[in-house]
Amino acid sequence: MPTVRDVAERAGVSIATVSFVLNGSKPVTPATRQRVEAAVAELGYHRNELARALASRKTRILALAHPTAEHRFGSSTTDFITSAARAARARGYHLVLWPIDTDGQEIHDLLGQGLVDGVVLMEVKLDDPRVDALAASGTPYALIGRTRDPAGLVHVDIDFDRSVADALDHLQDLGHREIAFVTAERPGYGPKVRSEAAYRRLCAERGLEPLLLECAPTAPAGQGLMPRLVERVTAVMLMNEYAAFGVLTGLARAGLGVPDDLSVLSFTSPDMGALADPPLTTSHSPGAELGSLGVHALIDQLEGIEPSAPRLVPCTLVPGQSTARRP
Amino acid sequence: MPTVRDVAERAGVSIATVSFVLNGSKPVTPATRQRVEAAVAELGYHRNELARALASRKTRILALAHPTAEHRFGSSTTDFITSAARAARARGYHLVLWPIDTDGQEIHDLLGQGLVDGVVLMEVKLDDPRVDALAASGTPYALIGRTRDPAGLVHVDIDFDRSVADALDHLQDLGHREIAFVTAERPGYGPKVRSEAAYRRLCAERGLEPLLLECAPTAPAGQGLMPRLVERVTAVMLMNEYAAFGVLTGLARAGLGVPDDLSVLSFTSPDMGALADPPLTTSHSPGAELGSLGVHALIDQLEGIEPSAPRLVPCTLVPGQSTARRP
DNA sequence: GTGAAAGCGCTAACAT
DNA sequence: ATGTTAGCGCTTTCAC
Numbered sequence: 001m002p003t004v005r006d007v008a009e010r011a012g013v014s015i016a017t018v019s020f021v022l023n024g025s026k027p028v029t030p031a032t033r034q035r036v037e038a039a040v041a042e043l044g045y046h047r048n049e050l051a052r053a054l055a056s057r058k059t060r061i062l063a064l065a066h067p068t069a070e071h072r073f074g075s076s077t078t079d080f081i082t083s084a085a086r087a088a089r090a091r092g093y094h095l096v097l098w099p100i101d102t103d104g105q106e107i108h109d110l111l112g113q114g115l116v117d118g119v120v121l122m123e124v125k126l127d128d129p130r131v132d133a134l135a136a137s138g139t140p141y142a143l144i145g146r147t148r149d150p151a152g153l154v155h156v157d158i159d160f161d162r163s164v165a166d167a168l169d170h171l172q173d174l175g176h177r178e179i180a181f182v183t184a185e186r187p188g189y190g191p192k193v194r195s196e197a198a199y200r201r202l203c204a205e206r207g208l209e210p211l212l213l214e215c216a217p218t219a220p221a222g223q224g225l226m227p228r229l230v231e232r233v234t235a236v237m238l239m240n241e242y243a244a245f246g247v248l249t250g251l252a253r254a255g256l257g258v259p260d261d262l263s264v265l266s267f268t269s270p271d272m273g274a275l276a277d278p279p280l281t282t283s284h285s286p287g288a289e290l291g292s293l294g295v296h297a298l299i300d301q302l303e304g305i306e307p308s309a310p311r312l313v314p315c316t317l318v319p320g321q322s323t324a325r326r327p
Numbered sequence: 328m329p330t331v332r333d334v335a336e337r338a339g340v341s342i343a344t345v346s347f348v349l350n351g352s353k354p355v356t357p358a359t360r361q362r363v364e365a366a367v368a369e370l371g372y373h374r375n376e377l378a379r380a381l382a383s384r385k386t387r388i389l390a391l392a393h394p395t396a397e398h399r400f401g402s403s404t405t406d407f408i409t410s411a412a413r414a415a416r417a418r419g420y421h422l423v424l425w426p427i428d429t430d431g432q433e434i435h436d437l438l439g440q441g442l443v444d445g446v447v448l449m450e451v452k453l454d455d456p457r458v459d460a461l462a463a464s465g466t467p468y469a470l471i472g473r474t475r476d477p478a479g480l481v482h483v484d485i486d487f488d489r490s491v492a493d494a495l496d497h498l499q500d501l502g503h504r505e506i507a508f509v510t511a512e513r514p515g516y517g518p519k520v521r522s523e524a525a526y527r528r529l530c531a532e533r534g535l536e537p538l539l540l541e542c543a544p545t546a547p548a549g550q551g552l553m554p555r556l557v558e559r560v561t562a563v564m565l566m567n568e569y570a571a572f573g574v575l576t577g578l579a580r581a582g583l584g585v586p587d588d589l590s591v592l593s594f595t596s597p598d599m600g601a602l603a604d605p606p607l608t609t610s611h612s613p614g615a616e617l618g619s620l621g622v623h624a625l626i627d628q629l630e631g632i633e634p635s636a637p638r639l640v641p642c643t644l645v646p647g648q649s650t651a652r653r654p
Numbered sequence: 655g656t657g658a659a660a661g662c663g664c665t666a667a668c669a670t
Numbered sequence: 671a672t673g674t675t676a677g678c679g680c681t682t683t684c685a686c
Contacts, residue, residue, distance in 0.1 A: 001441065003663055014673045019665060026666095029671060046439030050381050051663030054678045059377060061423070068409050078404050082395050085424035094423045094442060096388070097412035112373030114328065114679090115421060219601035242602060249604040274546035275569060275602075277576040330679055341657045346681060353682095356655060378679030381662045441663090 002043040011039035022047055049094075059117050062088055062298060065098040065107065065130070066122040076269055076287030080144075084120060084291035091299050093117075103129040111137050118298045120144065124155070126190050142298035144290055145190050150310065154301055156293040158191065158285055159312035164198040164237070166317050167265050167283055168206070171235045175326035176263060177208060178233040182225065182247075184217035184240040195239050215243050222246025226254060234326050235263035241272065244280055259324035270318045278321035286313040329370040338366035349374060386444050389415055389625060392425040392434065392457070393449040403596055403614030407471075411447060411618035418626050420444075430456040438464050445625045447471065451482070453517050469625035471617055472517050477637065481628055483620040485518065485612055486639035491525040491564070493644050494592050494610055495533070498562045502653035503590060504535060505560040509552065509574075511544035511567040522566050542570050549573025553581060561653050562590035568599065571607055586651035597645045605648035613640040 008015040013032055020026040021036040028036075039045070053059040064084055081097075088095040096116065100106055107130055111119075119134060124145030131153070134141045143155035150157075164181075171179050181199040183192045196212060203210040211232055215221040222243030229236060230251065238244050244266040248258060258264050258278060265281045266273060273280035293311050300308040335342040340359055347353040348363040355363075366372070380386040391411055408424075415422040423443065427433055434457055438446075446461060451472030458480070461468045470482035477484075491508075498506050508526040510519045523539060530537040538559055542548040549570030556563060557578065565571050571593040575585060585591050585605060592608045593600060600607035620638050627635040 004665095005663085015664080016666080016674075017672055020672085023665080027671070032672080044439075046436065046441070048663050049440040049442045050377060050386060051678090052665070054377050054381050054680090055663075055665040057665090057678070064424075066409075068413070078408075081405075081408065081424065082393075082426050085426050086395070089426070096421045096423045097391075097408065099409050099412050099416070109373065112328075112371075113376040114373070115376045219598055220606065245602040245604070252604075271546055275572040277572070277579070279547065331681095332679085342680080343657055343659095343682080344655085347656085350681080354655065359655080375679050378662090379681075381664090382679075382681040384662070384681090 002045045007039045007045050011035040061094045061116045063096050063098045063116040063119045065100045065119050068099045080287040080291040083288035084295045087292040087295040104133045107133050118302050120294050140301050142294045144294050154297050156290050156311045159314040160194040161198045162314035167237050176235040180211040180233040180236040182213045182238045185214045186217050220246050223250040226250030230262050238266040241268045258322045263323040281320040281323040283315040283317045285315050289313050329372045334366045334372050338362040388421045388443045390423050390425045390443040390446045392427045392446050395426045403612050406614040407618040410615035411622045414619040414622040431460045434460050445629050447621045453515050467628045469621045471621050481624050483617050483638045486641040487521040488525045489641035494564050503562040507538040507560040507563040509540045509565045512541045513544050547573050550577040553577030565593040568595045585649050590650040608647040608650040610642040610644045612642050616640050
């Protein structure tokens with residue numbers, strides 16, 4: 001592996017000049033720049049990121065801290081992670097994975113290693129001790145999700161208000177007025193709390209009678225909703241990836257069908273929705289976009305670019321065949 | 328952040344001795360060891376992994392190279408990744424994510440940065456240029472999956488022979504003799520090729536008539552199989568995550584049911600299988616185990632531990648209600 | 655068993 | 671505009 005020294009020698013300049021050219025950190029004559037670039041190309045030189053990190057006190061490595069148990073983005077977790085890693089690389093950073101299970105100590109030890117410049121924290125809870133640990137460490141960080149009071153914290157999240165409003169719009173446009181909302185049983189879970197709040201507020205604003213239900217956060221779920229649900233509403237929005245199949249099954253067993261007897265809108269990936277019969281109308285979380293935005297927000301902060309206002313991104317509605325005009 | 332110097336000073340020893348204690352790289356008197364350890368604890372010292380990496384010429388960072396498009400492990404990709412990261416950390420390594428789309432150059436540039444000691448390559452194809460790029464680079468690597476001729480390459484993969492045999496056993500035990508096998512349309516895709524070969528061989532050995540079918544590698548899929556499938560077999564194994572729902576739907580539309588008219592065994596996660604009605608008998612890929620094994624195989628290689636023979640891990644059969652005794 | 659000193663390959667003052 | 675030089679925080683000979 002060639003080093004700056006080899007490049008400098010070959011180009012007939014000092015190692016400082018090589019560094020200036022590589023980093024654009026100081027003005028350099030076009031002529032010498034070219035000689036350096038030629039030497040770099042001829043030698044197939046790549047700078048050693050480790051040495052650079054040590055000398056510059058910037059590792060250009062970010063950590064993606066995520067609990068191993070929960071899967072907030074469900075089917076879009078992979079998209080999120082991949083997109084975060086791509087965004088990092090696009091700006092010259094690397095992303096390391098930190099599966100974090102415990103709260104304070106683990107993250108503290110990891111940070112102590114001095115390997116990363118900042119942390120992207122996934123699956124942020126309303127009251128999250130990891131956020132406190134990060135804040136105490138002084139390491140820059142960006143949150144995916146929000147704590148109870150996220151004011152002043154760098155974060156990106158789903159825009160639950162918009163997402164629920166869009167879903168309601170879709171159903172109301174089809175003539176529905178009795179629209180239930182089903183979440184997963186997860187007390188204190190941010191997305192549940194925020195989407196329920198949005199639903200309640202929107203119902204009030206629009207003069208709709210709210211019907212909030214819950215079911216299990218894992219499959220199978222939703223089948224038990226059935227007697228109650230179809231008696232009281234003509235449409236349902238499911239903020240629970242697993243519930244849709246249960247609802248369809250429960251309905252079928254009662255001799256009823258979608259969308260004739262009930263319109264179903266599920267917050268899940270279109271891929272998942274396509275598995276159902278009929279293919280579901282879905283609203284999918286912006287996993288990839290959040291991954292990218294979160295990383296950019298963190299890097300902006302690291303590089304002293306603008307304060308980077310929190311971004312809230314709505315889910316995207318993809319019409320399927322499980323929603324139809326009210327009978 | 329305290330450094331070795333601070334520790335050395337406080338313990339009244341040289342920085343070399345501190346290093347010896349921290350790494351166990353040289354014998355040290357119990358007494359001085361204790362003094363050093365005390366100083367470490369008092370100062371809350373963590374060694375700087377970056378500096379250690381530069382000086383020792385071992386970064387203790389591994390890359391997980393994965394294509395962004397394909398999703399071999401489907402629903403278990405997240406498990407795989409998480410488990411790989413955990414295994415790495417358990418042995419004192421970090422795992423960086425490298426979403427790789429192009430073939431040679433990208434991986435070459437990344438390796439040139441000198442950030443990683445080795446690479447775990449996911450989604451290995453039968454003929455994979457990335458493997459050649461890695462081999463040419465001289466960087467140690469481990470493959471998840473196998474090339475056409477994996478002899479001599481460090482790799483871990485699903486044991487398709489065992490997995491298909493176990494599935495056949497399950498169905499044959501239930502009295503089935505006509506058992507179809509459905510894969511996803513993906514020419515040259517390792518898992519498809521190897522599982523099909525296993526199916527053919529096993530059918531021959533057991534005197535069964537093979538029926539191989541394909542359908543789309545994305546949802547919706549499988550509905551089109553229906554007239555043909557149920558006329559010719561009493562059971563089907565689906566090596567296609569998306570097909571199961573289509574098969575169920577197709578069957579229902581024909582007024583038929585599972586498992587009465589057809590037994591269905593799907594190679595997917597039990598979570599996914601639980602969504603179906605009836606809950607599917609599934610065989611799930613050992614995503615987490617492969618992630619961990621792959622990382623260990625790579626680290627063993629890096630640390631000069633035994634040659635680490637290739638490990639093939641079978642899928643795990645989880646009986647559901649979609650398979651039953653042949654009518 | 656312990657210490658002194660020479661780097662690892664780079665960046666970033668500070669000179670010139 | 672370019673060069674000299676002093677580190678970044680650690681590991682690792684080589685002496686003692």
